[in-house]
Amino acid sequence: MQMNIKKIAEMAGVSVSTVSKIMNNYSDVSEKTKRRVLDIIEQTGYTPSSSAKTLATKKSNLIGVIFAGELNVEFTHPFFVEVLNSFKKQMGVLGYDLIFFSNEKFINSGDYYSRCLHFHVDGCVIISGQQMEPAIQELDRSHIPCIGVDLELTGKKSGYVMSDNYQIASKVVEHFYLLGHRELGFIGSTADSDISNRREAGYVSAIAGFGLVMNPQWFVHGDDFFEPSGYAAMSSLIHSGDLPKAIFAASDLLALGAVRALKEQGLRVPEDVAIIGCDDIEACQYTSPTLTTIRQNKERLGVLAAHMLFDLINNQSEGGSFVVEPALIVRESCGSGLSR
């Protein structure tokens, strides 16, 4: 039978308020009655209704998860999924559950702020690789605590986490440099991709930092982050007749596409061209050559996002940002350096 607080109160012979106080650890209730009530709660398997509680307290212990940008793409993207996984875990430890807004055309599709109010979420995390939409800006500027993942939120109750893109690029250039490469190329996505742009900017600056010269001819772009784009970009580079000795791709799939294009033209990786990808997706370990890449600390990004959001919700911080250090994963696509 479905229980509620009134029935528990009756069974225990106390008032509703007393039961409520026991559930919320108030101090003005004797040990004796507390034990009696808790026993009954145990027996009946009573669980308080979240909606009634939320209605009364205006706290839901719910975190909204928003995939901004293209419909549902991010949900199957390994990077975001792993960050989210870690975030979910940490948020669970902190006592929160996650609610996913479906962004269908059904109703109020883009109106994230309304939906946050609707569900009384205590805060939300916004996952996006794209540029800011107006609906996200509305949320960012609201009183609802928000954390962006790879998305720069700057509102009063907002913060964000992302990998240090300058460090990513810097580690790539350093690795190339130590292997003796001086002619560095880049394969990115389209110009409206924040992530690709940040990686390219970091790369350019790292190249200068190592005293190398950048050749714009060696910087090419595909239509997205997927393999065919890498293949196409690399092909155009090959046809230009002017090849760099080493190439950094803004994603592993772009890198894999580049490898395929090179192999097809009889060029060898890493002997003729060295390649470094980015993200460390699962496939990197199973290709030939296996792919040297940059791994972002997805677990740490998730944990940091959770803690920042928690602090924001409990007014223990003013927002801000955290940047996480990436790691270079050395495999075969650049050679060992020792064999030279």
Add this chain to the structure above:
Amino acid sequence: MQMNIKKIAEMAGVSVSTVSKIMNNYSDVSEKTKRRVLDIIEQTGYTPSSSAKTLATKKSNLIGVIFAGELNVEFTHPFFVEVLNSFKKQMGVLGYDLIFFSNEKFINSGDYYSRCLHFHVDGCVIISGQQMEPAIQELDRSHIPCIGVDLELTGKKSGYVMSDNYQIASKVVEHFYLLGHRELGFIGSTADSDISNRREAGYVSAIAGFGLVMNPQWFVHGDDFFEPSGYAAMSSLIHSGDLPKAIFAASDLLALGAVRALKEQGLRVPEDVAIIGCDDIEACQYTSPTLTTIRQNKERLGVLAAHMLFDLINNQSEGGSFVVEPALIVRESCGSGLSR
């Protein structure tokens, strides 16, 4: 300013009940007042509180998502994630949002039934590759509509979807057969994995169906579904000195591990041994040889799960199960058959 139904009523000069009726498409309100109220709702951006609504109606329009089995593993598993993605999309169209229960030790960790009551979910989807836990059985037998993904739920208000494992195996054996192979082996996971067992059972039955004899020597098992297990299982098979001509692996990673072991011993795929994997993960297209595999229709599984759950919630069905047809994806790891 935060709105509620009372303020809207005052602004429009009507009663609270009238506003509520307008929000819920009752017929006993005139066009004139309806328009007036809707205008005010539009201006103020009012959104009704879900908790108040749930409290009053006992419907939440929320679907609980439960990852049973090992902590969080499934969230990063490409198969489940894609099914879930499709499910989420379809459920969104039907007007539902998703809530993910965090299964941390925090509180009531395994008590899924309580948590469903707590959140007043209208139904839930349970994702699992493992065997049934008691907490899941409790849910299955409850009055709460449940759909299992790759999990046989048999309760009165339950149902499940899964791929047709016999058809999977049957397509594999047929492909091997048409390529001329008569000596078929298998690499699976542990004995407590329902999925691996079902695939093996289907395989055995399909071998018999094609009039072939099964050799238990060629059936080996790893500790899980991952690549190292495939490598280990294949290695032991190689060391036994008695190799089949074709091997079906219960997952793509097991298949990839087997390929690595074969290559290391100087054996060629597919010339010496043909391999078929299962799941069609992303990496299959980037390995060498690219991996022939069985692709499950994840999108359709998600859509079916959503519709079954919807019908269950609205008492339009009595539960049951749906089985989805898999597809053979031919790549290089079995050869073309034409080149023979």
Add this chain to the structure above:
DNA sequence: CATATGATCGAAACCGATTTCGATTATTGC
């Protein structure tokens, strides 16, 4: 022993919606 103090508990208002049912007004038929 009278009083002050602290411990324990409950009555009632409130959160923001839904829904029933009766009241009021407008419309129709004759």
Add this chain to the structure above:
DNA sequence: GCAATAATCGAAATCGGTTTCGATCATATG
């Protein structure tokens, strides 16, 4: 023009909790 009927609207109870504040009782103090 009047009764019957339909259209329109609102008062109030309800859902299941929280929280304030006052009441009651036991204990400590002088």
